[in-house]
Amino acid sequence: MQKFKAENAKPNPKSTINSYRSFGYNLSTAIADIVDNSISANATEISLDYSWKGKESFITILDNGKGMNLAELVIAMTPGSKDPEDIRDEKDLGRFGMGLKTASFSQCKRLTVVTKKKGYKIIKRCWDIDFINQEEEWTLLDYISDDSLLNKLDKFESGTLIFWEILDRIVGNSNEDNEAVKNAFYQELISVKAHLSLVFHKFIESKKVKIYSNTYEIEAWNPFLLNLNPKPEMGQTEILNNNVEVTYFILPHMSKIKVEDYEKSGGPLGWYQQQGFYVYRGDRLLVSGDWLGIEKKREYSKLARISINFPNANDFDWNLDIKKSTATPPIEIRKELTRIARIAVMKSAKIYNWRGQKTISDEYINASFEALWKDETNREGIKKYKINKKHPIIKQLLEVEKTNKLFSKAIKLLEENIPIELILHNQNEDPSFHELEKITEIPNDDLIKLAIEIFDIYKLQGIPEALGRQQIMSATPFNLFPIINDYLK
Secondary structure, three states: OHHHOOOOOOOOHHHHHHHHHHOOOOHHHHHHHHHHHHHHOOOOEEEEEEEOEOEOOEEEEEEOOOOOOHHHHHHHHOOOOOOOOOOOOOOOOOOOOOHHHHHHHOOOOEEEEEEEOOOOOOEEEEEEHHHHHHHOOOOOEOOOOOHHHHHHHOOOOOEEEEEEEOOOOOOOOOOOOOHHHHHHHHHHHHHHHHHHHHHOHHHHHOOOOEEEEOOEEOOOOOOOOOOOOOOOEEOOOEEEHHHEEEEEEEOOOHHHOOHHHHHHHHOOOOOOOOOEEEEEEOOEEEEEEEOOOOOOOOHHHOOEEEEEEEOHHHOOOOOOOOOOOOOOOOHHHHHHHHHHHHHHHHHHHHHHOOOOOOOOOOOOOOOOOEOOEEEEEOOOOOEEEEEOOOOHHHHHHHHHOOOOOHHHHHHHHHHHOOOHHHHHHHHHHOOHHHHOOOOOOOOOHHHHHHHHHHHHHHHHOOOOHHHHHHHHHOEOOHHHOHHHHHHOO
16 A cells, blocks of 8 residues: 555644543543553552542552553553554453553543652653643653652552542542532542452452552452352353353342341442343453343342453453443353353342242243232233232132122232332332341241141142142242141141
8 A cells, every 4th residue: 555655644632632531431440440550560559549639639549560661651651552452461451552541531631650660760751631732742741740759669669650630520620628529529539449349359359469548458349249148159160262251149138138238248339230240351340230231130130140251362352442341242152141141040030039029030930839929011011910819828718709709809909009109219218128128937826827727728628638738838928938838737
């Protein structure tokens, strides 16, 4: 194509650097991108520090990684400094050579990097968006607004400090006494802490790295809740195409978890939103709590969480984006992921149906018990909830009341007046209001007497005792208490 060469079309610095500010980062994903660089630089300690000073507020991220010399620093500060098609070290969490710049510019107008490589002096370089807009040149500055920050690297043999100031996207031009913005600033940093504890939980758990937030060490939050008692059910790890590792976890029912552990075990978004796939790239979490279009989020599947871990050599197969916050599974493994998801959903549904009060599609459960309630969809596509007339107690009452139809009318009245709006309101206000209701291990006397009465009726009707026991013990709530069978004589 040499003979067709024409003009050089260089991108305008002003418009280009400002476009880097619109990649869709939030503060949590932006800081996580900086932490990626620290881990790729073999850091074992990473410290996030921040200070509220109104429009003079700032954020720093300090690590004890291998640091950079001047040539390496200039390359790191250059947008698109890495070829995304290059083969990476398996521990390298980067890909495009854009994260430092795009993540930083999404939150601040001045990015300063201070670094020290073993055997080299401390050096610094700064990007200032206002200066670039003024000069319309890609000109780095040998500048730092606070010389005291240079001393933070003294305690390390090597390392790097990222310094964000002019946080226009976070604090704007707020005065230091603006309590509303101050509270929002600190709340954002609390969210960052929760995000880091989840995204890098494998690194923290394996003690490969310690991450601090304003001197406080961040603890790992493992979405598979391996420290719970009782422990989650863990499936066997399967190795799919291109070394993709997949493992499903089925959490215990919420009623089995101590009240004090409930909110923490639900994670940042709650039990319902945390279900689904957790996609990792080299142990770094990319996507959390998403069925990836393979399943839908449902109440009865919210105990299912599935880990997917792929090596960074598979980035393009997974359509990894610059923010490392989205990933799409390759078509060749979707069938296997669908199979594993269905197993996990089925297992979750069986546990979640603990009282038989919730109706679950036969697609997932081929259970032999009679639930008290079932759901139906009418011609208009509206879901209706009906009392199961095959339930042994209901069936007997319908037989007894066959003459006056009063019980049938009462059932219809109940079905047509279920307080769905009130139930949904209470569930949204406080999910634990329902979910933490405990299942007693021993049935009360009234339930035992009721089972015996039904059994006696069956015998009077000539139903074989074995069949009578089977029908009673396969219906809720009797199926929750196997000991009831011992009273049916």
